[in-house]
Amino acid sequence: MTVASITRVLKIGTRGSLLARTQAGTVLDALVAAGHRAELVIVKTAGDESAAPVQQIGVGVFTTALRDQLAAGNVDIAVHSYKDLPTAPDDRFTIAAIPPREDPRDALVARDGLVLGELPAGSRIGTSAPRRIAQLKALGLGLDIVPLRGNLDTRLGKVTAGELDAVVVARAGLARIGRLDAITESLEPVQMLSAPGQGALAIECRADDADLVTALTALDDASTRSAVVAERSVLAALEAGCTAPVGALAEVVESIDEDGRIFDELSLRACVVALDGSDEIRASVVGAPERAAELGRALADELLELGAADVMSGGGGDA
Known part of the structure; x- marks a missing residue:
């Protein structure tokens, strides 16, 4: 399609936090660079209005209001943190693009520059994400996990003020707002497997807006899409x-066959952890990137065969 085929100013819906506005701003910049006109529209969500833990206020709490505005035609595009989207498809919309994602790992921000293994037993660690809570408890470090909500500045401020010894947050968020300097340790997947889709953005529009779907496709990154599809x-x-409390991480890596030819392969690993840290199941699979969804289902089947349903029965949510 040509730039001229979209004549309207594209309205990009976003939450009002610094992180959300920064994420949506990268989409705006990319569209403007491609010759389109665009502007941000701030949308309040139930998640922004409540201080309750995410598992209490519900799945999709950060995305429903954006989708409502999209369906009503008040915005043309919604920019989501992909990990916040429900896994059930909504036929009204399409994820037209998934740009290259930031480092999906979780990050520790601790007092005195400490890494996780240096925090003494009883240290107060802030997070309300059961995935993180479960994996922290599974490490057996004797940490005191404290519920935590709020934007990134609020969370980091709890450490600076001495209210908490550390917080665990998504590294991608800190990268996007220019606060990588606050990180005292980026947690490796063997310590803490990230949330499915963490670090990735979902650029969503109405499924029947064909010209816009085509325009947004230019922002899509095939490797990131394969990884996120597999994880979700x-x-x-x-x-x-x-x-x-489910973690999943996929990446497209280069492999070499027996004839020395280089090809792309999707490596996917996932875990299910009891909320009290008493049990943990991990598994992995590799295959062709175009089989991403199939590989994800196969890995889930393996986890279920290993007892994942029983482990998850006492689970909670990710923030």
Whole structure:
């Protein structure tokens, strides 16, 4: 399509936090660079209005208001943190683009520059994400996990003020707002497996807006899409949304066959952890990137065979 085929100013819906506005701003900049006109529209969500833990206020709490505005035609595009989207598809919309994602790992921000293994037993660690709570407890470090909500500045401020010894947050968020300097340790997947889709953005529009779908496709990154599809397929097949202590991480890597030819391969690993840290199941699979959804379902089947349903029965949610 040509730039001229979209004559309107594209309205990009976003939450009002610094992180959300920054994320949406990258989409705006990309569209403007491609010759389109665009502007941000701030949308308040139920998640922004409530201080309750995400698992209490519900799956999709950060995305429903954006989708309502999209369906009503008040915005043309919604920019989501992909990990916040429910896994069930909504035929009204399409994820037209998934740009290259930031580092999906979780990050520790601790007092005195400490890393996780240096925090003494009894240290107060802030997070309300059961996925993180479960994995922290599974490490057996004797940490005191404290519920935590609020924007990134609020969370980091709890450490600076001495209210908490550390917080665990998504590294991608800190990267996007220019606060990587606050990180005292980026947690490796063997310590803490990230939320499915963490670090990735979902650029969503109405499914029947064909010209816009085509325009947004230019922002899509095939490797990121394959990885996120695989991760979220695990979640969907486990019948667990962002309210379960499930971690999943996929990446497209280069492999070499026996004839020395280089090809792309999708590596996917996932875990299900009891909320009290008493049990943990991990598994992995590799395959072709175009089989991302199939690989995710196959890995979920393996986790279920290993007892994932029983482990998840006491689960909670991810923030």
